[in-house]
Amino acid sequence: MDDDQARGAFHHIDLSVRDVAASKRVYGPVLEFLGYTCVKDESDGCEWDIRGREPFGGSLGIRQATSAGTHDGYAPGLQHLAWRAASRDEVDRLHGLLIEHDIAVLDPPAHYPQYSGDYYAVFFADPDGIRLELVHAPGWI
Numbered sequence: 001m002d003d004d005q006a007r008g009a010f011h012h013i014d015l016s017v018r019d020v021a022a023s024k025r026v027y028g029p030v031l032e033f034l035g036y037t038c039v040k041d042e043s044d045g046c047e048w049d050i051r052g053r054e055p056f057g058g059s060l061g062i063r064q065a066t067s068a069g070t071h072d073g074y075a076p077g078l079q080h081l082a083w084r085a086a087s088r089d090e091v092d093r094l095h096g097l098l099i100e101h102d103i104a105v106l107d108p109p110a111h112y113p114q115y116s117g118d119y120y121a122v123f124f125a126d127p128d129g130i131r132l133e134l135v136h137a138p139g140w141i
Helices: 020-033 088-100
Strands: 012-017 037-042 045-050 058-064 080-084 105-111 120-125 131-136
Touching (some): 020 045, 020 058, 020 131, 088 120, 088 131
Parallel strands (some): 012 058, 080 131
Antiparallel strands (some): 037 045, 120 131
16 A cells, blocks of 8 residues: 555544543553554553554554643534444444443444444443544445
8 A cells, every 4th residue: 555545544643631540441441442552551641553554553642631621522622533343243342341341331332324324333431521432334434
């Protein structure tokens, strides 16, 4: 693959969180389930990389917030973050992992035809209230 195929793909996402340890208890199991590897684990931040898919690898990091406040998904800023699933079964299996790790499930796995014909997703949240999603939506982007 040449660099033109990767052009515009996300390289990394960094999120500011109030409590790195609490956020790690959410992002760690979820990202490892999705094939990411923890490459940095420090008290002020963690980072997970997904490799072996270049040029479409990526990284997600959490960093200790340096100012107070709470997340509001309907204020300017991040509304939610969604990952692709390989199948509906994978969405269901993540739901089981969320329950096992006592991660806040906002909406259990369901079909959302209003988003696209085969859209199937689970919605959950991190400790700061950032809405997260795993979606299987074949044929949609």
